[in-house]
Amino acid sequence: MPGPAALRLAVIIACWNYAEYVDEAIRSILDQKRNDCELIVVDDGSTDGSWDIIQRHPVRAYKISNCGQRAACSFGVSKTSAPFVLFLDADDALAPGSLATILRELDDNVAKLQFPLVRTDRNGVVIGDPVPNLGRFRDTGALAQLVLKNGTYASPPTSGNVFRRDLCAILNDATYDRAVDGVLLFAAPFFGDIVSLSTPLGRYRVHDRNDSGLGRPLDAQILRREISRFADRMSHLRRLIEPIGKAEDLVPVDETQYFLERSIYLAIAEGRRVPATMLWRLIGKIRATDNSLKNRSAMVAFLLFTAILPNRNARRGLSYRLDAGDRSMSGLLRALF
Missing domain, CATH: 3.90.550.10 (Spore Coat Polysaccharide Biosynthesis Protein SpsA; Chain A)
Known part of the structure; x- marks a missing residue:
């Protein structure tokens, strides 16, 4: 020692x-x-x-x-x-x-x-x-x-x-x-x-026991847990930064890209239709990021196809994205079709 x-x-x-x-x-x-x-x-x-x-x-x-x-x-x-x-x-x-x-x-x-x-x-x-x-x-x-x-x-x-x-x-x-x-x-x-x-x-x-759910099929229970935990984390963060005068500047939970994205994934995992208003809010968030135009375009295209394709295709595409983390246009669209 x-x-x-x-x-x-x-x-x-x-x-x-x-x-x-x-x-x-x-x-x-x-x-x-x-x-x-x-x-x-x-x-x-x-x-x-x-x-x-x-x-x-x-x-x-x-x-x-x-x-x-x-x-x-x-x-x-x-x-x-x-x-x-x-x-x-x-x-x-x-x-x-x-x-x-x-x-x-x-x-x-x-x-x-x-x-x-x-x-x-x-x-x-x-x-x-x-x-x-x-x-x-x-x-x-x-x-x-x-x-x-x-x-x-x-x-x-x-x-x-x-x-x-x-x-x-x-x-x-x-x-x-x-x-x-x-x-x-x-x-x-x-x-x-x-x-x-x-x-x-x-x-x-990456294996079948990762707490994050990587390596496993799309799981509604894991997604619900992630959304709830993210909301608790944001509430905790707000308390932590309040003494330095930043709490009021922190974005509301339901306006974050993470919350909107996981909420859409949850709708698909549960076999529900993707709420159109939530989809457009998420697309607006993605377009406002500083990611490359290619990555933003790929993600927007992926979300649009995910929202309109049969649930089986959408679930398969989301499982691929969450598992592989592939944001390329070819990778995301290949997973859907």
Whole structure:
């Protein structure tokens, strides 16, 4: 273990019944042999032998009663004094040399650092482009304005983010959420700089047990949960930014692209007709984004076809988009037809 003076980053792995993956996640950190990082593994009440695998490694490990990812990660934060924290999903892994790259970019003004992740299948075979497609930049305020306007910004899955330790206290009040990559992502731009790297520094495993629903057919229950959780996150974010005078500037939940898009997906998943007014509001939101004309056109065309095609085709197209994340015109339309 590094001494307190040398410690700069803690990697926290919260594991729940991921015995087949957690060994690789742990080794991806230990093999980098950094004396300024520590690894903490929290077994969140696993019943599949994960704890036995975790104990094979020379790491600080704790076994607790099952409480969900967010609470398990908060427990891990309480066990470290590191000024920065990376929450690595137990089914993901960091790339060799990634810790050195991350540490070079961190200073006291950084609230969050982010980087893309290469998507793989359950066996580690690459299945698509890195997610998301990020540029290299250091943001000092533009992303906060984007959150106020849209409620979101392009951010990686859990394992592609590093947070300043003091921000992790936000998780303690997010009792509505079992996930750790919620309000913390969108509050960070209001409390410091966001450093974005364009090089993928880890692997994101897509399989049938992803909490996000990736790798599974379109699921109305998951969509309802996402919409409800997003509304709770926005309410929490509004409370967090009220002391700095930004709460009144935050867009209403039902006017965000995320809410409108997921509501349309839910209508299709439930076999209902897509409300025309909601569709046109969403198209207006997409046209107002700063995405390329090609991407905006592809998405608008996809939505229009999705709204008028038979439900079977629409469901198939949405399952493809949510699974593959393909926004190209050819990919989206090929999925529909």
